[in-house]
Amino acid sequence: MPAKPRDExxxxxxxxxxxxxxxxxxxxxxARHARIERFTRGAVIATEGxxxxxxxxxxxxxxxxxxxxxxxxxxxxxxxxxxxxxxxVAALAGARQPASIRAATDxxxxxxxxxxxxxxxxxxxxxSRAMIADLARRVVNFTAVATALSLDVPSxxxxxxxxxxxxxxxATTEGLSVEIGMSKTELAxxxxxxPETLSxxxxxxxxxxxLEVRGxxxxxxxxxxLARLGSxxxx
Numbered sequence: 046m047p048a049k050p051r052d053e054x055x056x057x058x059x060x061x062x063x064x065x066x067x068x069x070x071x072x073x074x075x076a077r078h079a080r081i082e083r084f085t086r087g088a089v090i091a092t093e094g095x096x097x098x099x100x101x102x103x104x105x106x107x108x109x110x111x112x113x114x115x116x117x118x119x120x121x122x123x124x125x126x127x128x129x130x131x132x133x134v135a136a137l138a139g140a141r142q143p144a145s146i147r148a149a150t151d152x153x154x155x156x157x158x159x160x161x162x163x164x165x166x167x168x169x170x171x172x173s174r175a176m177i178a179d180l181a182r183r184v185v186n187f188t189a190v191a192t193a194l195s196l197d198v199p200s201x202x203x204x205x206x207x208x209x210x211x212x213x214x215x216a217t218t219e220g221l222s223v224e225i226g227m228s229k230t231e232l233a234x235x236x237x238x239x240p241e242t243l244s245x246x247x248x249x250x251x252x253x254x255x256l257e258v259r260g261x262x263x264x265x266x267x268x269x270x271l272a273r274l275g276s277x278x279x280x
Contacts, residue, residue: 106152
């Protein structure tokens with residue numbers, strides 16, 4: 046039997062890492078204040094610079110956190126999925142949104158007022174520890190993003206493919222097969238560049254004998270060079 050809407054909401058809030066350790070009563074109180082909102086793919090959920098007086102937890106679907114430059118170029122910081130919090134850091138700080146948020150798929154969000162988060166922290170000490178751990182993890186992630194952006198595009202691409210190869214690469218007789226995992230347009234955005242520049246980066250790695258592109262698959266022929274380029278240690 047399909048889950049009822051309220052049951053699905055409670056399951057989502059229970060699974061959210063931000064308040065891991067909260068009591069059932071505390072989660073039920075959050076659910077009481079939640080407001081469900083649905084967005085179609087591509088819809089703008091929040092805009093960089095606007096006041097963050099609420100935050101959300103993703104019930105279904107995915108969202109992108111991104112910066113849109115004046116020239117229209119997009120830089121994707123992260124993609125978030127079901128049970129993950131959205132805009133919680135800015136809401137907790139009472140600050141403005143540091144980035145825009147867009148629906149990467151059709152998405153359902155459970156919006157919660159900032160006051161609910163503050164009340165939860167005051168009443169549940171374990172939640173404070175979970176939030177500190179989560180905020181620390183996010184700082185590490187964004188530091189990694191900043192470090193990657195200091196590299197040229199071929200090195201950023203190599204770093205991405207190197208990480209994919211480590212986690213999902215499949216050894217073949219020709220080399221290491223790696224699925225790109227997203228469209229090239231999405232990959233360009235996540236690397237802080239445009240599709241044309243990404244295509245040139247792929248071509249450079251191909252011409253250097255590092256890899257071969259086969260549609261949405263990459264065949265890594267020189268893993269050591271890929272690793273060196275991805276770490277910024279290229280000659």
